[in-house]
Amino acid sequence: MGEWRKARCASALRARRRLERPMKSSLHRTIFYAILLGVVVGVVTTKLMEGWPRATADGGAPAEGKKASREVLHSQAETFRHAANQIxxxxxxxxxxxxxxxxxxxxxxxFGFGRFYxxxxxxxxxxxxxxxxxxxxxxxxxxxxxxxxxxxxxxxxxxxxxxxxxxxxxxxxxxxxxxxxxxxIQADGLVAATIGDSDRVEVGDWVLAAGNPFGMLEQTVTAGIVSAKGRRGLGLSNYEDFIQTDAAINQGNSGGPLVNLDGHVIAINSAIYSKTGGYQGIGFAIPINQVRKIADKLIRHGEVVRGWMGIEVRELKASEARKLGLPPDRGLVVEGVYLRGPAHRAGIQPDDLLLEVGGKPVHTSSELRDLVADYEPETKLQVKLIRGGKEQVVDVQIGTQPKSWGR
Incomplete structure (x- = not known):
């Protein structure tokens, strides 16, 4: 038993001696690899940091990023400044x-009470x-x-x-x-605004509104974007095709120009939607292409003389369109014809389906009204229609819209 214990001690001593040597060499290798790893990590980190933008002294955004942002802002400010100076x-x-x-x-x-007045x-x-x-x-x-x-x-x-x-x-x-x-007005040295093209305006375009808000803040300019186009049915006027904008428009701004970033007029500020009476981010402006037509008539005639067909129409229902094999938005149904009016004289009848007027397709009653109104009275137009399932063409001589029409 004792021998076995000795033999065990001896073998343990030999094992301990065998273990001591490997432990010493392993420690050396560990130190070597640690140094090597530190060198590699240092080199890689240095290379990576060389490609990073340098931080500013105040710990803010990278200097290059700040410079680029400033350049963008300066460029935008210059664009707004140019547009404002132009108009x-x-x-x-x-x-x-x-x-x-x-x-x-x-x-x-x-205090004489006005004796005898x-x-x-x-x-x-x-x-x-x-x-x-x-x-x-x-x-x-x-x-x-x-x-x-x-x-x-x-x-x-x-x-x-x-x-x-x-x-x-x-x-x-x-x-x-x-x-x-x-x-x-009669004056020398007048400067006219440059007229733009409202048909080229897109939703999201930057715009500036200029005018005289509240009658005392002269030459005020506000900025916004085009929020929507073709706004109709607002009850603001009979012929509506408004450009909607969030550029601030207030009382006194009415009649002022809405311009693009080139300073070209694309619309006339006309109205706002508000529950308070002040600006709430919804303004409406009349497209300049529509304005030019009206202004030309006012200058030539002193009033706007509009064309008139003398009919009442409604839009075609989807079920009716399917029966006729037409798209659901194609055509207008004649509901009434004014006696002795242009359409009556041309032979147009109730229940006729109007497809085209003057070679242009018609889809809504307001579209037809606006289309006909643009023509001078006595202009002859071809009207394509369907009657009794058969397509035919009728010649209509446009009349003059009555003064009280649409009021």
Whole structure:
């Protein structure tokens, strides 16, 4: 038993000696590999950090990133500045004045109770009816564009230019159905706005609104984007095709220009939607392409003379379209024909299905109305229709829209 114990001790001693040698060599290798690993990690880390942007002293964003951001902001600011400078000289403030008549007494008879009414007299005066904005669009002839509701009810109109000159204006013409008006001033050195193309405007485009908010903050410019196009059925006017924007528009901005980043006019600021009476991010502007047509008629005729067919229509139902093998949005059903009107004289009948007018497809009643209104009275148009399942073409001579139409 004791031998076995000794033998065990001896073998344990031999094993311990065998183990001591490997432990010493393993420690050396571990130290070597640790040093080597540290060197490798250091080299790799250094190489990686060489490719990283250097941090700023204040621990903020990388210097290169900040510089790039500043350049973008400066570029954007320069673009806004350019657009504002382009339109500013053309923007005007408009004050609409009406004449009033008042019965007044004699100051010396303040407490005499007007015995025998000997000193009573009628005194004429003036008062401001409204204040709005506008812009010069024809410098040679002094034409200024604005809204009808800015000039409506006035007998005199004062226009204040960007250079502070104040001039009396003449009303060339106004159109309540589109809420547009043209004034004319006589002055040298007028600067006209550059007219853009509203058909090229896209939702998301940056725009600037210029004008005279609240009648006292002259030459104010606000920025926003085009929020939507083709807004109709708002009840603001009879002919609606508004551009919606979130650029701040307030009372007094009416009639001012809405411009793109080139400073070109794409619309006229006209109205806002608000539950408070102030700006709430929803403004509406009349597209300049529509404005140009109306302005041209106002300048030539002093009023807008519109074409008229003399029919009432409704849109084609999907079930009706399927029976006829037509797309659901194709065609308008004639519901009524005004006696002795243009359509009646041409032979158009109730229940006819109108497909095209003047070679253009018609889909909605407002589309048909706008299309016909653009034609001069006595213009002859071909109307393609379906009657009794058969397609035919009818010639219609456009009439003049009655003055009370659509009111």
């Amino acid at each position: 500013a000289p053309a923007v005007v403030n408009i004050t609409t004045i009406e004449k009033v008549r008042m019965l007044v007494g004699d100051p010396d008879d303040l 000997r000193n009573r007299r009628v005194q004429e005066g003036k008062r401001i009816r409204g204040i709005g904005s506008g812009f010069v669009f024809d410098a040679a002839n002094g034409y200024v564009l604005t809204n009808n509701h800015v000039v409506d009810g006035g007998e005199e109109w004062n226009v204040k230019l960007a250079d502070k000159r104040e001039l009396q204006a003449k009303l060339v013409g106004a159109d309540a159905q589109t809420d547009l008006a043209v004034l004319q």
